[in-house]
Amino acid sequence: MSSLNQILHITLINLRNVPRRLGTSLVVVVGIAGVVGVLVSVLAMGEGFRHTLASTGRPTRVIMLRAGSDAEMSSGVGRDQATLLGALPGVARDDAGRPLVSAELFVMVDLPRQGQSDPNNVPFRGVQPAAFAIRDEVRIIEGRHYERGVREVIVGRKAAREFAGLGVGSRIAFRDSDWTVVGTFESGGDVHESEIWADAEVAMSAFRRSGFQSVTAALADPTDSGLADLRASIARDRRLSINVLREPEYYAKQASILSKLIGVLGYSVATFMAIGATFGALNCMYSAIASRQTEIATLRAIGFGGAPVVVSVMIEALALALIGGVLGATLAYVYCDGASLSTLNFNTFSQVAFDFRVTPGLLARGLVWALLIGAAGGLLPAIRAARVPVTVALRTA
């Protein structure tokens, strides 16, 4: 009998035996499902956060901050500087020849989460009219645009969902007077959906600011040389001390601390759980071979080799692990995918809302972990099964 044939036969006998050892087999399945479920859901959180920031902005647009500032909140761009920046030749113009540039005020306002009362740092952005031409992904999905010169705001879809009192028609008390929410907007699931937008001039007078935080502009020439020209023209002007970044580059940076933290948390917890689950799997496989000691010894006595025994035990362990992995990944997908969350982004110190994203890549990673645990849990018992001398095995059983 070929060894392949032997493997097939022993494995079939093993697998047919599994229902009789349901208790121990369940331990492997549940243990591994736990590891994979936790790993996939925590990483899905990180993935969702990264995706939200990564999908913000286009490479054809730039954000200009004061040199030395890495985030809008700490940046400051004076009104005079903003005017100079808008007039630069590297900035794109609309059909009427007006520059596609929006100098923006970026502050935080305190708002409670839905159903809570503690304040959260919700980002509030005062934008100039061109902002909507530059960011053409922004679309009003409910209500209308704010009117210029009036204390009206439009609210990002995710901010409206996470924080209390942001429905169209409601009034919010910020500095000095009430503001009316007149619309809700979406912008392709990006970070702006966590923000509240208003007319920059009105916002500046209400927040008593004399300068902006940042300037966003469309590039006339989106190639690297176009960007280099823009940077060079800023460097030539001694009145300007400005750092220019493509939007995706800027927003990717804003994800750094939190994604790292989530990754470390997810992988360390999953590693510990995996170690625990490996012990569970070892236990299960040892008792599986113990209950079949006579049978295995008999097979070997009638001429089956050691290798097929090892392989068959491994296959059983891997099959159970796979079931556990699929179960865990499914649970993570059912419970987490699309679940929404809002947290403090440590880079910007303001709230960002995002959805869990269970991607195929994460599911695959979960299954790989499951198989690794299965392999680690199956190997030693498999070797033991093949190495116990036949005579001893038959006598002690």
Add this chain to the structure above:
Amino acid sequence: MKYLPLVWSQLFRRKTRTVLTLLSVLVAFLLFGLLQAVQIAFESGADSADAKRLLTTARYSIIEPLPMSYALRMERVQGVVAVAYADWFGAKYQNESNAFAVFAVDPARYLDMYPEFEIAPAQREAFMKTRTGAVAGKRLMDRYGWKVGQKLPISSEIHAKTDGSLDWEFDLVGVFDAEDPAVRANTDVVLINVAYFDEARQSGRGKTGWYITRIADADQARTIAADVDRLFMNSPDETKTAPEKEFAIGFAKQIGDLGALVTRILLAVFFTILILTGNTMAQAIRERIPELAILKTLGFSNVTVTALVLGEAALLLSIGATLGMLTAVSIIPGLNSATGGRFPPLFVHAETFVLAAVVALALALAVGLPPALRVHRLRIVEALAGHR
């Protein structure tokens, strides 16, 4: 107690199985200890809060500044003992944004407000006298290898000097530390003398970020907070005052419900452990049915035999839980130094031990009761007849 050796030898009847199960339980409780430590570290602000301290910020957003002149008016509020203030510097050190927090403070007012920060009297004196002086928390000193007496170059992302430069330099004149691990997280900060900072900055002069007030009677916190806010009502800079603890809890909540996340992970962990140890126990008892029947034959009462089985489950889980918590305690110092002080210091809180004991006991009952009841109902004749 006299049955302990019996329970012990029953537990280790099959060494491999018991040891592997123990290791799983150990890992579960190790994870429990660590995750609780992380959660507590994030919420330690609330733990170390002083009930006699209030925090005052601008009413509509924490980033709006308040006039420094408020200090004098706040001091006159009934029940207020002392007032200190601090401003956010927005530090960038060695090109890393917010590598640590830097607060511009009035040295005497601030250090008096936080007596839990221990600093040598001579260094405190030097900080008060040196206009360009700065003091730093011990963990930060260790992380960056700073020495008292050196120049400390820190850039600000927010505040430019009058010459337009964002690069500042201070004289490091002292170091402070805290005994209590819950407070130590708050020492990861550099304090600079506001006298120099306010004079040398380009804009925002005469303004500060937030106020801290000490009150005589913690029970009066709400009344005094309301009195302070009433003082500035309808002024251009309205305030919002709350007890320090509330403020810390609010900040932890901004991060989101970390507690719920940790709880869910731990539920998954302990559910797994429940299945695992439950299976081990069931298996162990099934194998020993004849032995248990013999114990009954020898005159052991139903209750005693049931207690023996429950005791076995309790022993298994308490050994695993104890070893797991001990491992957590012993690896945390290593973790703390491995993170280089970039993370709040982790420590296992006394409450965590109590909680671990409760969880271990609950698990022991859950996995021990079904086989114990089975043994309780066991009829000697059937048990002996059924097995060979």
